[in-house]
Amino acid sequence: MTETIPDAAPDLDFDLKVLPKVSLHDHLDGGLRPATIIELAEAAGHTLPSTDPVALGEWFRESADSGSLVRYLETFDHTIAVMQTKEGLFRVAKEFVEDLADDGVVYGEVRWAPEQHLQKGLSLDEVVEAVQAGLEAGVDAVAETGRDIQVGQLITAMRHADRSQEIAELAVRHRNNGAVGFDIAGAEDGFLPSRFKDAFTYLAQHNFPATVHAGEAAGLESIQSALVDGRALRLGHGVRIAEDVTIEFEEDEGADADEVDDTIGMVTLGELASWVRDRGIALEICPSSNLQTGAIAGFGEGIESHPLDMLYQLGFNVTINTDNRLMSGVTLTDEFELLVETFDYDLDDLLELTLNAAEAAFLPLEEKEALVEYINEAYSDLG
Numbered sequence: 001m002t003e004t005i006p007d008a009a010p011d012l013d014f015d016l017k018v019l020p021k022v023s024l025h026d027h028l029d030g031g032l033r034p035a036t037i038i039e040l041a042e043a044a045g046h047t048l049p050s051t052d053p054v055a056l057g058e059w060f061r062e063s064a065d066s067g068s069l070v071r072y073l074e075t076f077d078h079t080i081a082v083m084q085t086k087e088g089l090f091r092v093a094k095e096f097v098e099d100l101a102d103d104g105v106v107y108g109e110v111r112w113a114p115e116q117h118l119q120k121g122l123s124l125d126e127v128v129e130a131v132q133a134g135l136e137a138g139v140d141a142v143a144e145t146g147r148d149i150q151v152g153q154l155i156t157a158m159r160h161a162d163r164s165q166e167i168a169e170l171a172v173r174h175r176n177n178g179a180v181g182f183d184i185a186g187a188e189d190g191f192l193p194s195r196f197k198d199a200f201t202y203l204a205q206h207n208f209p210a211t212v213h214a215g216e217a218a219g220l221e222s223i224q225s226a227l228v229d230g231r232a233l234r235l236g237h238g239v240r241i242a243e244d245v246t247i248e249f250e251e252d253e254g255a256d257a258d259e260v261d262d263t264i265g266m267v268t269l270g271e272l273a274s275w276v277r278d279r280g281i282a283l284e285i286c287p288s289s290n291l292q293t294g295a296i297a298g299f300g301e302g303i304e305s306h307p308l309d310m311l312y313q314l315g316f317n318v319t320i321n322t323d324n325r326l327m328s329g330v331t332l333t334d335e336f337e338l339l340v341e342t343f344d345y346d347l348d349d350l351l352e353l354t355l356n357a358a359e360a361a362f363l364p365l366e367e368k369e370a371l372v373e374y375i376n377e378a379y380s381d382l383g
């Protein structure tokens with residue numbers, strides 16, 4: 001007898017690409033097209049591990065998946081190497097927007113660290129302007145195909161470097177020219193946000209919003225510092241906030257121990273987890289990336305042990321993102337599909353996760369409301 005496996009989610013039996021999406025955590029230097037890297041590298045005289053687009057794409061994914069941090073970081077050497085000229089930055093930014101639009105993204109925030117793009121003599125302001133010009137050209141190119149997308153830059157400072165004040169000033173200087181927020185990235189462990197306190201204070205004094213990578217490679221202390229010293233309005237990943245959530249399962253005598261589920265678990269939130277949940281601090285969760293980098297290793301093996309579902313069920317403000325589309329070999333559509341397969345999410349769940357992201361966007365209220373309305377309408381047309 002042939003067994004037919006029922007479709008886990010029959011109402012999602014269509015290409016999830018058509019769903020309008022909001023992307024809040026996506027690195028510019030982690031989302032290049034392999035073919036573009038090859039062309040730009042040739043022009044720059046930079047040697048790549050492969051000059052075949054398919055093989056190069058695989059090399060990026062394998063290196064990111066290798067479990068070796070050295071190999072993972074090496075991938076960025078190649079993308080950053082081809083983003084040192086105005087032309088390179090423009091092209092990468094333009095294609096980034098086109099690729100987001102092809103994935104159904106209607107609003108995206110693009111994060112990148114200008115200080116990493118000065119190797120050929122460009123200034124911080126010049127690189128921000130080149131990326132902004134590319135983003136705008138991408139928006140125009142998308143509009144020509146009859147679609148709409150809006151994008152903003154998250155100007156990022158590198159944690160291991162010492163330029164955070166300068167970068168914070170750069171971000172504020174470009175607030176009317178595409179910069180919508182600030183972030184710090186790079187080695188989290190050992191580089192607490194408190195090290196960049198002055199920069200964060202400067203941003204706060206200028207009422208300029210920050211999201212902070214925290215709770216990925218380091219735990220609760222890093223999240224606490226992101227919120228207190230960084231005044232983070234969102235957390236980049238933030239997934240390890242789950243370490244401050246305790247669930248005790250009561251043994252129900254007579255019931256099969258294997259059948260105990262979380263409905264009879266006793267949930268306790270620590271003060272930090274309560275703050276993050278109750279204040280609605282958005283968590284920029286990147287499922288595949290979290291698995292690759294070991295951010296969720298403490299919760300078990302495999303994507304099914306990702307605490308995002310537990311956090312979502314408990315009412316945390318969970319948003320879904322890609323982090324580095326090239327290295328992880330994913331799109332936001334892929335991440336949605338992964339959640340549908342792993343956690344049985346339906347259209348209502350995907351809508352809620354998308355609205356969470358829209359409401360956490362670094363946009364003025366009126367624009368946020370328009371975005372929310374657009375998403376709600378698109379979903380109701382599907383339903």
Ligand SMILES: [Zn+2]
Nearest residue numbers: 027213236323
């Ligand atoms: Zn990131």
